[in-house]
Amino acid sequence: MLHLSHQNIQAASIDPITGFPNRAACFNKISQLAKQPASEKRLTVIWIGLDRFKRVNESCGHQGGDLLIFQIASRLRDRTGHHTLWFRMAGDEFVHLSWAEDPDQTEKLASALLDEIGVPLALNNLTLHPTASLGIAAFEPGEFPHACLERADHAMQSAKRAGGNRIVTSGKELVPGRLGIRLAQDELQIENKLHLAIDHGKLHLQYQPIVAADGSLLSVEALMRCNSDQISPGEFIPIAEKTGLIIRLGEWSLLEGATFARRLQSAGQKSSVSINISRAQFSMPHFPQTLHAALLCANVAPEQVELELTESLFMDNSSIVQINLRATKDTGVRISIDDFGTGFSCLATLKDIHANKLKIDRAFVVALPHDRRAFSVVSAIARLGQDLGMLVVAEGVESREQADALLEAGVHAIQGYIFARPMPEDALLKWIRNRK
């Protein structure tokens, strides 16, 4: 029978190139650490896989590969300190175990390690630019310790599949959603709920009044809402944008909003309905055809419909956006510049935009009435808009003081909770009747 001495066992568990303990040692260590009494700090795994290491071995030989591993390992150890727990898991993979106070701390460390790895390195007269994929997993109470390691490994693989040179935290791995777009777990859930809502016709529009300085109703903005599974627009709109579903939702709201504009017109209301159009929707070659189709189906006068486009779209020089801008204008619908002042506005381009309305972003409104610098900016935008023949609207207005400051600054109309929250069609019609 073979008896291994303590020294022999230790030598066998240490990787000779890096001096890091090996894979088996890592599994033993995590089992041991997981037994420690619970504290505020959580045991956290960072699993690092070098990207395209095989190519280094191919072009520089195994010796070159070993040299690279040695240098990277030294950098990692230098970065975290010599007493930290590093392991070499496989040819090009390392694991770091630590106790972290919060997830941010681990992500910061992972990011620093990624930077460290990325410093160019000379090898056999070649300059290499190493990159790595990092997976993070925090030990869950009651979890089998090896499962935590496995999650970190999966997260690393997920980072690799996403193209490498990135960090993925376990539970936030990107997996393909229904439309093939890679999403994190929480995003997938929202995507599923959104699909269900679409399949069951559970989306609807709500309308928020935009009131002119003289108290008359200038227009209403149509806002998408989902009345099932409690998903808020703040949750589902970003996912819709990510997956491309926003185009379908946008086309639906275009017709829905235009049809409401027709009903307002039939009810003798002159106010138009503003509909938000996303960049993705506006960048589709068939956008003008869809717009015409919606206007025809709704049978509404085009000037009763207004499209809200974010300011960055007007600065977009791509031919498709420019063609669509001209075609939109030709239909006779109104155009509004949304969220003005937050993007990279180019004043030189602004002079060429023939929009009917300019909406000042709420970021300026929240600073009023006390912030005089914000007041100056709003006054300047209001003057500029007016000189260029646009109505200037401020959104997100909540208090009388804000409204007074905005009107003093020369803003033409106001939208916000001060008048009404977004509401369903019936409630809006009642609101209009009650104001008379």
Next chain:
Amino acid sequence: MTPHHSALETQLEISLNKIGIPPRPAILETISAEMKKDEPDINHLSAIISADVALAASLISITNSPYFGFRGRVHTAREALMVLGLNVASKAIAGLVMRRAFPSSPHLERFWDSSARIARLSGWLAQRIRNSTLRADDAYTFGLFRDCGIPILISRFPDYPNILKEANQDALRSFTDIEDQSLPTNHAVIGYVLAQSWWLSEETILAIRRHHDVDTLKSTSIPPSINSRHMIAVSQLAEYLLQKHSGLSQTQEWAKLGPACLQLLNLNNEGLDRVMAEATEVIEIEN
């Protein structure tokens, strides 16, 4: 006004102008709400349908049509729901109420009758074509909604009947290209927008938009899904078989899209002949 624009069309135009878009009827909302329950109450559903006598009668008549392949005859809305199953029945009802959402006119009656025939034969074909995963109810719904943009365009553009005639006769250019030449949009895009407001499935909506596009049939890129492409191919085949049976071919669509449809459905000439022979029996029973 063009010579083709009859008094009837003017009347239709006025009534469609009044109504604007045909909204998704309330009865569909009620039915779909019931169907979403874990255990839909078939008695409640049949009561809702039976309250609308014309709807119940149409549903019974559809159920007894040979396309659905049932030998016996049903006599009540409840029996129709049992025989068709709730999914197929709800789609059949959607088709029936859609037709009623448009103002009735003899001119449009012909149009809807033809759509309904294509839809029913499409449903039958979907079951008959072996390599397709397309469901009969989806093929049926697609057939009904495929051309629903046409009545809207007839109502909005006095010259549309002429454009329609030209598009039907052109053997080279795609149908929608001819519409696009004279109009700011075309019936496929209108149908697509309308189908969205009725919350039809994504596959159906995309198929409506691309149903005259030969490249869509040939392409393997996704979307549109294979089911969307099969919807287009099956309905084109249904239209071709019906035209062949009646001896009245008013369109050039089969010449333009037929080969791609057959390839997609994996039908050679022999297979097509067999389908034709079987379809003829079904078409004749209905007539």
